[in-house]
Amino acid sequence: MFSTTTKLDETCHAQPRPTVLLTCADNIMPLSWHTPISKEPFRYAICVRDENYSHELLLKHREFALNFLDHSFVQAHQITGAIHGRGVNKFKESGLSEKKGANATLIEEAYMIYECCVIDVLNYGDHDVFIADVNLIHNKQNKDVSPTLFMGRGAYETISKNPTQIKR
Numbered sequence: 224m225f226s227t228t229t230k231l232d233e234t235c236h237a238q239p240r241p242t243v244l245l246t247c248a249d250n251i252m253p254l255s256w257h258t259p260i261s262k263e264p265f266r267y268a269i270c271v272r273d274e275n276y277s278h279e280l281l282l283k284h285r286e287f288a289l290n291f292l293d294h295s296f297v298q299a300h301q302i303t304g305a306i307h308g309r310g311v312n313k314f315k316e317s318g319l320s321e322k323k324g325a326n327a328t329l330i331e332e333a334y335m336i337y338e339c340c341v342i343d344v345l346n347y348g349d350h351d352v353f354i355a356d357v358n359l360i361h362n363k364q365n366k367d368v369s370p371t372l373f374m375g376r377g378a379y380e381t382i383s384k385n386p387t388q389i390k391r
């Protein structure tokens with residue numbers, strides 16, 4: 224039996240979402256509402272609420288990075304998502320290491336990083352959608368990563384090490 228609602232917050236909300244740490248200027252914020260929107264050229268969309276300091280930084284600098292970190296860094300996601308960054312050094316708060324990329328600040332501990340440039344900003348509700356070109360992909364080629372998935376309401380998960388491989 225379904226219980227039916229129009230409100231996302233009234234559901235169990237357990238949609239595992241690959242979660243990244245967005246770096247813009249020298250700030251960090253965790254972000255789970257993001258998706259690729261084009262393969263060639265490689266383009267990406269990220270959804271950011273305007274109450275977040277990162278929103279202001281994205282509009283100002285228009286360059287950012289999406290840092291994918293292993294599940295073992297789950298505390299850093301929780302710490303950087305619990306505070307707003309104006310006047311706070313979230314690298315210091317989280318213990319993560321800052322690294323200069325081509326155009327954005329990167330997180331050294333990430334296993335993969337997209338360096339992006341904003342090309343459009345859309346609004347269809349309470350988040351703004353930043354459309355971006357992914358200009359560079361930095362990849363440590365580490366096959367043994369456990370991606371960080373956010374389940375909502377402070378809960379995190381990762382994937383099993385036994386993927387179901389369908390023959391093609």
Ligand SMILES: Cc1cc2nc3c(=O)[nH]c(=O)nc-3n(C[C@H](O)[C@H](O)[C@H](O)COP(=O)(O)O)c2cc1C
Pocket residue numbers: 242250251252253254255256257270271272274275276277278300301303304305306307308309350373
């Ligand atoms: C795992 C996780 C995922 C989040 N995903 C988003 C998101 O997709 N969009 C958003 O606007 N806020 C999201 N947030 C909330 C922001 O990360 C949070 O408000 C943060 O403190 C903003 O930092 P800032 O003000 O320094 O930019 C998320 C928080 C967590 C913990």
